[in-house]
Amino acid sequence: MSLQISDAVIWQETAGGISLYHTESGDFHSLNETASRIWTLVADKGEREAIVSELSQQFSGGSVAVSVRIVKDVQAFLGTMIEQGLIEERPALS
Amino acid sequence: MTRALVLGGGLAGVLAAAVLARHAGEVLLVEGDHYPPGPLPRRGLPQSRHSHVLVSGGARALDELLPGTVAELLARGAQRRGLPGDALVLAAQGWFRRLDTGACLLSCGRGLLDQVVRQRALPGVTVLTGTRALGLAGDRRRVTGAVVETAGGGTRTITAALVVDATGRRSKAPGWLRAIGAPAVEEVTVSSGLAYSTRHYRAPDGLAEGMPAVMLHPRPAPGRPGQGATLFPVEDGRWIVTLTGTRGGEPPVDEGGFTAFARALRDPLVADLMAAATPLGGVRPYRDTANRRRFFERAALPGGFLAIGDAVCALNPVHSHGMSVAALGALRLAAELARHGADPDAFPAVQSAVAAQAETSWRLALAQDRPRDDGAREASAFQREILARRSRALLSSPELAAGFFRAQALLPPPAQDGAAVARALTGEPEPLLTTEEAVAQHPALHAWCATHARAGGEPIRR
Numbered sequence: 001m002s003l004q005i006s007d008a009v010i011w012q013e014t015a016g017g018i019s020l021y022h023t024e025s026g027d028f029h030s031l032n033e034t035a036s037r038i039w040t041l042v043a044d045k046g047e048r049e050a051i052v053s054e055l056s057q058q059f060s061g062g063s064v065a066v067s068v069r070i071v072k073d074v075q076a077f078l079g080t081m082i083e084q085g086l087i088e089e090r091p092a093l094s
Numbered sequence: 095m096t097r098a099l100v101l102g103g104g105l106a107g108v109l110a111a112a113v114l115a116r117h118a119g120e121v122l123l124v125e126g127d128h129y130p131p132g133p134l135p136r137r138g139l140p141q142s143r144h145s146h147v148l149v150s151g152g153a154r155a156l157d158e159l160l161p162g163t164v165a166e167l168l169a170r171g172a173q174r175r176g177l178p179g180d181a182l183v184l185a186a187q188g189w190f191r192r193l194d195t196g197a198c199l200l201s202c203g204r205g206l207l208d209q210v211v212r213q214r215a216l217p218g219v220t221v222l223t224g225t226r227a228l229g230l231a232g233d234r235r236r237v238t239g240a241v242v243e244t245a246g247g248g249t250r251t252i253t254a255a256l257v258v259d260a261t262g263r264r265s266k267a268p269g270w271l272r273a274i275g276a277p278a279v280e281e282v283t284v285s286s287g288l289a290y291s292t293r294h295y296r297a298p299d300g301l302a303e304g305m306p307a308v309m310l311h312p313r314p315a316p317g318r319p320g321q322g323a324t325l326f327p328v329e330d331g332r333w334i335v336t337l338t339g340t341r342g343g344e345p346p347v348d349e350g351g352f353t354a355f356a357r358a359l360r361d362p363l364v365a366d367l368m369a370a371a372t373p374l375g376g377v378r379p380y381r382d383t384a385n386r387r388r389f390f391e392r393a394a395l396p397g398g399f400l401a402i403g404d405a406v407c408a409l410n411p412v413h414s415h416g417m418s419v420a421a422l423g424a425l426r427l428a429a430e431l432a433r434h435g436a437d438p439d440a441f442p443a444v445q446s447a448v449a450a451q452a453e454t455s456w457r458l459a460l461a462q463d464r465p466r467d468d469g470a471r472e473a474s475a476f477q478r479e480i481l482a483r484r485s486r487a488l489l490s491s492p493e494l495a496a497g498f499f500r501a502q503a504l505l506p507p508p509a510q511d512g513a514a515v516a517r518a519l520t521g522e523p524e525p526l527l528t529t530e531e532a533v534a535q536h537p538a539l540h541a542w543c544a545t546h547a548r549a550g551g552e553p554i555r556r
C-alpha cells in the first residue's frame with residue numbers, strides 16, 4: 001500500500017520534531033522524535049512495507065521480539081494518522 | 095383554551111408571539127414601550143438608532159418563520175451586501191479583495207425591520223403596549239401568569255399557561271423567578287468594554303446606490319484599545335456610521351470629537367465619506383455591549399416558563415448576531431411546539447433547545463472578547479507562522495474567506511478543500527491592496543471618488 005501525506009497538511013521539521021497543521025480541522029500537532037522519523041519516512045518512501053522494514057532493521061538490534069513491537073507501534077501510529085486524515089493510504093500503482 | 099403571554103415586544107418577543115399563535119388558543123403580548131407609527135426608532139429600544147445588520151443565517155430563519163419578509167424589506171429599501179463581495183473590509187492585515195462567499199448581510203434601519211416584522215407577525219396576537227411586566231405569578235413548579243403595570247398606572251395579573259420572557263438584555267426574569275421560589279439562574283458576563291457612537295447621514299449625490307458596506311477593523315496593537323468604524327448603507331439613501339472603541343479608547347459623543355476620532359483611525363476612508371455626506375441628527379452613544387448569557391436551561395425551572403432572545407443570550411453588537419439569535423431561537427421554538435404542542439410541562443426542555451441555538455454565536459463572541467488566558471500555553475513559532483499566513487491569505491483566498499465569512503453569517507461551512515487552503519497558506523500571498531486599489535474594486539464608489547476629486551472638492555484620497 002502506498003502512503004502519502006495529505007495535501008491538506010502543512011508541516012515543518014523543527015529542532016523539536018515535526019510540527020503539523022491540518023487545514024481542514026484547523027488542528028496543530030507536534031510529533032515526538034520517533035513519530036517524526038516515521039513521518040519523514042512516509043514523506044520520502046511512501047510505501048508502508050518499506051517504512052516498517054527500515055524502522056525495524058534500524059532499531060530492533062536483530063531481536064525478533066523488538067522487531068514485532070516496532071511493527072505494531074508503527075502500524076498503530078500510521079493507523080491514527082490515517083484516521084485523522086493527516087496521511088492517506090492508496091493501493092500502490094503497479 | 096391555552097393562553098400564552100409574551101413579555102416584551104422586541105424582535106424575539108414578536109417572533110415568539112407569531113409562533114405561539116399557531117399553537118395556543120390566545121396569545122397576548124405586553125410591551126412597556128409604544129410602537130412608533132412608521133419605520134422609526136423608539137425610546138424603549140435605544141439600540142434601534144444604531145446600525146442593525148441581519149446576517150444570512152438570521153435572514154433565512156426570519157423568512158422561514160414569516161415567508162416573504164426579506165423580499166418586502168428589500169422592496170422597502172433594505173440593502174443586501176455580499177461579504178466581502180459588496181463590502182470594503184479593512185482587516186488586521188489589510189483590505190479584502192472582492193470575493194463571492196455566499197455570505198451576505200441585510201442592512202436597514204432597525205425601525206423598518208421591526209415594522210415589517212410586526213405587520214406580518216402580529217395578526218392573531220393581542221398586543222398591549224405601554225404595559226410593563228413587573229413579575230411572574232405562580233410557584234416553583236408552575237408559572238401561571240405575570241403581574242403587569244398597565245398604561246393607566248394600575249397593576250393586574252394576567253393569567254396564562256405559557257409565559258415567555260423576551261424583555262431583552264436587561265431582563266429581570268431571574269429575579270422574578272426567585273420571587274416565586276424557583277432556583278437561581280446562572281449568569282455569565284464577558285465584556286470587551288466596547289463602546290458605540292453612531293450618527294446617521296444622507297449619502298452624497300451619486301452614492302445613494304451601489305455603495306459598498308465599509309468596515310474598518312482596529313489596528314492590531316496588543317495592550318492598546320481597539321478602535322474601528324463601520325458605514326452601512328440603509329433605506330432612503332441614508333448611511334449609518336458607527337465608531338467603536340474598547341476600554342480606554344471609547345469614541346466621543348460630541349460632533350467634533352466624533353469627526354476627529356474617525357479621522358484618526360488607521361484609514362481615513364470613513365472620515366472622508368462622512369465629510370462628503372450630510373449629517374442627520376446628532377451622535378448617539380451605546381455603552382452596555384457586554385456579552386451576557388443567562389443559563390435558564392441549567393436551572394430546574396417551573397413549567398410554563400421560557401426565555402428567548404437577548405434575555406437568554408445578549409451579544410456584543412459588534413458581532414451582529416443578536417437578531418439572528420432571536421430569529422433562530424423562534425424557529426427552534428416553532429419546531430419544538432410542533433413536536434410537543436403548547437404543553438407547559440415541555441417548556442423546560444424547549445428552553446434547552448432554544449438556548450442551544452445561541453451556542454455558536456456565544457462561542458464566536460467569547461473567542462474574541464474573553465480576556466486572554468495568561469496560563470494558556472504560548473503558541474509555537476510554527477503556530478504563529480501559520481496563523482500569520484492565514485490572516486494574510488484570508489484577504490484573497492476564496493476558500494479561506496468562504497470559511498470565515500460563512501461562519502460570521504451563521505451559514506453552514508463551505509465544502510472543504512484542504513489542499514486549496516494549504517496552497518493558499520504556503521504559496522506567495524497576493525500583494526496587499528492600497529486603499530485606492532480596494533476602492534477601485536467597487537465601480538460606483540470608484541467613479542464617485544474620481545468625479546469628486548475632478549470637481550475640485552477635497553480629494554477623497556490623498
Ligand SMILES: Cc1cc2nc3c(=O)[nH]c(=O)nc-3n(C[C@H](O)[C@H](O)[C@H](O)COP(=O)(O)OP(=O)(O)OC[C@H]3O[C@@H](n4cnc5c(N)ncnc54)[C@H](O)[C@@H]3O)c2cc1C
Nearest residue numbers: 102104105106126138141146147227262403404411416417
Ligand atoms: C448598539 C447595538 C447594535 C446592535 N446591532 C446588531 C446588529 O447589527 N445585528 C444584530 O443581529 N443584532 C444587533 N444588536 C442586537 C439586537 O439589538 C438584539 O439582539 C435584538 O434586539 C434582540 O431582541 P430582543 O427582542 O431579545 O430584545 P430587545 O430588542 O431589546 O427587545 C426587548 C423589548 O422588551 C421591552 N421590555 C423590556 N422590559 C420590559 C418589561 N418589563 N415589560 C414589557 N416590556 C419590556 C422593551 O421595550 C423592548 O421592546 C445590536 C444591539 C445593540 C445594543
